Structures are given as structure tokens and as C-alpha cells.
Amino acid sequence: MFEVRLITREEIADFIRIHSMVYGRHPSETYFRQANERFDEQRDIGAFDGDTLIASSVIHDLRLTLPGGATERLGGITNVAVQPTHRRRGVLTGLMRDHMTRLHKDGIDFAILWASESLIYNRFGYGLGTWVERWRIEKPYVAMHPAREGEAPSNGTIEYVDADTARAECPDVMARAMAGRPGFFPRTRAQWETFHEDDPATRDGASAFFHIVYRVDGRIEGTATYRVANHWPERIMANEIRVRELMATTDEAARALWSFIFSIDLSAEISADLRPLDDPLPWMLRDPRRLRRVVQDGSWLRLVDVRSALERRAYTATDSIVLDVRDAFCEWNAGRVRLDVSPEGARCTPTTDAPDLTVEAWALASVYLGGTRPSTIAHARGGEEHTPGAVARADAIFATDRAPWTPVFF
Numbered sequence: 001m002f003e004v005r006l007i008t009r010e011e012i013a014d015f016i017r018i019h020s021m022v023y024g025r026h027p028s029e030t031y032f033r034q035a036n037e038r039f040d041e042q043r044d045i046g047a048f049d050g051d052t053l054i055a056s057s058v059i060h061d062l063r064l065t066l067p068g069g070a071t072e073r074l075g076g077i078t079n080v081a082v083q084p085t086h087r088r089r090g091v092l093t094g095l096m097r098d099h100m101t102r103l104h105k106d107g108i109d110f111a112i113l114w115a116s117e118s119l120i121y122n123r124f125g126y127g128l129g130t131w132v133e134r135w136r137i138e139k140p141y142v143a144m145h146p147a148r149e150g151e152a153p154s155n156g157t158i159e160y161v162d163a164d165t166a167r168a169e170c171p172d173v174m175a176r177a178m179a180g181r182p183g184f185f186p187r188t189r190a191q192w193e194t195f196h197e198d199d200p201a202t203r204d205g206a207s208a209f210f211h212i213v214y215r216v217d218g219r220i221e222g223t224a225t226y227r228v229a230n231h232w233p234e235r236i237m238a239n240e241i242r243v244r245e246l247m248a249t250t251d252e253a254a255r256a257l258w259s260f261i262f263s264i265d266l267s268a269e270i271s272a273d274l275r276p277l278d279d280p281l282p283w284m285l286r287d288p289r290r291l292r293r294v295v296q297d298g299s300w301l302r303l304v305d306v307r308s309a310l311e312r313r314a315y316t317a318t319d320s321i322v323l324d325v326r327d328a329f330c331e332w333n334a335g336r337v338r339l340d341v342s343p344e345g346a347r348c349t350p351t352t353d354a355p356d357l358t359v360e361a362w363a364l365a366s367v368y369l370g371g372t373r374p375s376t377i378a379h380a381r382g383g384e385e386h387t388p389g390a391v392a393r394a395d396a397i398f399a400t401d402r403a404p405w406t407p408v409f410f
């Protein structure tokens with residue numbers, strides 16, 4: 001038996017050691033200090049075998065952008081780790097139950113996490129909410145098309161800034177660049193601190209961050225943060241520029257930042273990660289095949305309260321559909337609901353009417369932000385269509401005009 005509860009400040013060191021150990025690391029001094037500093041900003045939840053801490057997890061208090069642009073409270077789950085001596089005894093399951101109960105009690109309808117392995121969280125009702133792309137391109141193939149017709153010629157300038165300037169400017173630029181984008185949540189203050197502190201233990205053999213900004217008439221319209229991994233086999237330059245984050249408030253800013261990065265001398269290839277599926281960059285390249293694109297699962301979303309969550313997002317379709325929701329992990333969600341949607345708003349109410357569709361809570365989470373169509377999930381893993389055409393109607397109901405994007409990894 002084990003107990004799940006909030007940890008105390010005195011227990012932080014053990015907490016940090018556990019999740020560092022399961023990830024195969026010894027925690028750095030910086031990491032210990034950061035964990036102490038951010039203790040009051042987050043909920044650190046442990047599992048205990050008697051007095052011994054055997055598992056860690058953290059819930060960050062975040063705000064998620066929903067389709068339509070509204071933002072709602074979000075539990076950001078991270079640092080999930082079970083000590084190897086106690087694995088496969090239900091400890092993770094206990095943590096997951098604790099998270100769901102806590103969030104539900106607090107009226108928080110959404111939880112998001114990045115999964116270390118993509119086969120862990122589906123069983124707890126998480127669905128694959130956003131996809132991301134990892135990119136790699138070799139320097140000889142980075143030529144870009146000229147700016148699109150009608151696009152004003154760039155009068156902006158690129159400049160390097162120090163970490164303090166980046167610390168001050170990046171949050172605002174990210175907020176403007178990501179306004180209205182489903183799936184986005186900004187970093188907390190402490191997460192920005194951790195990002196800019198750039199712990200050497202997280203650099204994976206590359207340099208510390210370089211920060212550039214794109215400025216137009218004095219206003220910053222884009223920022224990029226990158227590292228350089230230096231390789232000189234047989235004195236031949238084979239350096240890689242690793243773009244950690246690039247945020248642009250306009251297409252012009254995006255083009256200017258990418259073309260600057262592509263022009264940097266002493267680089268053989270450029271890579272980036274956590275890019276959205278609808279990023280315009282591949283279309284700016286003259287030879288788009290040369291951009292190696294790997295699509296992977298991004299953030300995993302859990303609808304803690306399905307009915308409330310369905311009412312909070314915006315819809316462009318007008319329809320009324322009865323869903324028989326299955327949710328073995330959060331039983332308060334199970335049952336039939338009628339979802340009425342229109343551009344004016346949505347209502348989701350319990351009903352005894354015959355269902356049009358039977359859906360699992362994880363499947364609703366997977367389609368909620370618009371990253372996957374209900375019909376794709378129906379083709380892959382079923383879901384019962386009781387009324388002919390109901391899956392196609394669900395496609396129209398859950399469609400969004402932009403791909404969801406979660407660029408913040410934690």
C-alpha cells in the first residue's frame with residue numbers, strides 16, 4: 001500500500017532525486033535550486049511507502065488556448081516518475097487518480113502532459129491532442145522563395161541580444177505570436193526562468209543559447225533561440241544549428257528569422273523541433289523535400305470534465321448530436337449527453353435520447369483541439385456509429401481552422 005499526497009518543502013531533495021534517477025541523471029545544483037524556488041508555484045505530489053518517497057509528479061497551473069481563442073485553466077502534469085524498486089504495482093495509476101480528483105474538485109477541466117513514451121497515458125483517458133514536427137535540413141538546400149506577392153518588403157533588422165533582454169522580450173512575443181492558437185499555453189514565470197537559465201546539464205553537448213530578435217520600427221516582431229553543436233571531424237566543419245524556439249508575430253518576421261539562421265556561416269545543417277504541422281516554412285523553401293520532417297505525438301490532453309470542456313470551446317458548425325461517452329477512469333464523465341453547437345455557443349446536457357455515437361473520453365480529447373478528425377480515429381480504433389453519417393457530422397463539429405500547436409515542452 002502507498003499514500004499519495006502533496007510533498008513538503010523538506011522533501012524536495014528526495015523528490016528531485018527520484019525523477020532525475022528514473023531519467024538516468026544525477027540532478028545538477030542548478031536543478032535543486034530551481035526546484036526550491038518554484039515550490040510555491042506548483043503542486044508537487046508524491047507517493048509514499050511508509051515514510052519513504054517512491055514517486056514524484058507535478059501539476060503546474062497553466063492556461064490553455066481553446067478553439068475559438070478563449071483560455072481556460074489547465075493542469076500541466078510533469079515530472080512523473082516511479083522509483084524502479086516500486087514499478088508496476090499501480091503507483092502511477094494512484095498518481096493519475098489523485099490528479100484527476102484534485103483537478104475535478106478545483107473545477108479545472110483540462111490536463112496536459114508530454115509523454116516520455118507514447119504507450120503510457122491512453123489508458124488513463126489521455127488522447128493525443130497535438131502533433132509536432134522535428135526538422136533537419138542541410139545547408140546547401142536552404143534557398144527560399146522570395147516573399148509572397150503583395151508582402152511588404154522587409155524593413156526590419158535582426159540583432160543579437162543577451163539573455164536578460166531575451167528574458168524580458170520573449171514572453172510577450174510568444175503571447176502575440178500564439179494568440180488564438182488552439183493547444184497553446186504559455187510558460188509560467190518559473191518555467192521562463194528555467195528556460196533562460198539554460199542549465200549546462202541540458203545542452204546535450206552544444207553551446208549555450210544564442211538569442212536573436214527581429215525588430216520593425218523599434219518593435220520586436222519575432223525571436224529565435226538556438227544552440228550550435230560544434231563538430232570538426234578531420235578539421236572539416238560539420239556544425240549543427242539547433243533552433244530551440246522561433247516565434248514570429250508575422251509571416252515576414254518568420255521569413256526574416258529563418259533566412260537569417262540559414263545564412264549563418266560555419267553551419268552544415270540546421271535542425272528544429274516542436275514545430276506545428278501547418279508551419280509555412282516548408283512552403284517558403286525552394287526544395288521542400290530537403291527539409292526532413294518527422295511527425296511525432298506532441299501534447300497529450302485529458303478532458304477532466306467532458307461536459308464542461310465541450311461547452312467551453314468554440315464551434316463553426318451548427319448541429320445537435322447525442323454522444324454516449326465512455327470513461328472508465330473518470331466515471332463522472334460516463335453517460336449520454338446532447339451536444340448542441342453553433343457559432344453562438346455550445347451546450348452539453350445529460351440526456352436519455354438514443355445516442356448517435358459512442359465515444360471514449362480519450363477519443364474526444366484527441367479531437368478536441370482539432371489536431372485529428374473523429375473519422376480518422378473511427379477508422380483506426382472504432383467507436384460505434386449508431387446513426388448513419390454521425391461520424392462525418394462529428395468531423396464537421398470538431399473541425400478548427402488552424403492546426404493546434406503546443407510549442408512549450410516541460
Ligand SMILES: CC(C)(COP(=O)(O)OP(=O)(O)OC[C@H]1O[C@@H](n2cnc3c(N)ncnc32)[C@H](O)[C@@H]1OP(=O)(O)O)[C@@H](O)C(=O)NCCC(=O)NCCS
Nearest residue numbers: 022080081082087088089090091092093114115116119120
Ligand atoms: C512509466 C512509470 C511512471 C509507470 O509507473 P508504474 O507505477 O510502474 O505504473 P503502474 O503500475 O500504475 O502501471 C499501470 C499500467 O500501465 C502500464 N505501464 C506503465 N508504464 C508503462 C510503460 N512505460 N510502458 C508500457 N506500459 C506501461 C502497466 O503495465 C500497467 O498496465 P496494466 O494496468 O495493464 O497492468 C514508471 O515506469 C516510470 O517512472 N518510468 C520512467 C519515467 C517515465 O517514463 N515517466 C513518465 C513521464 S511522462
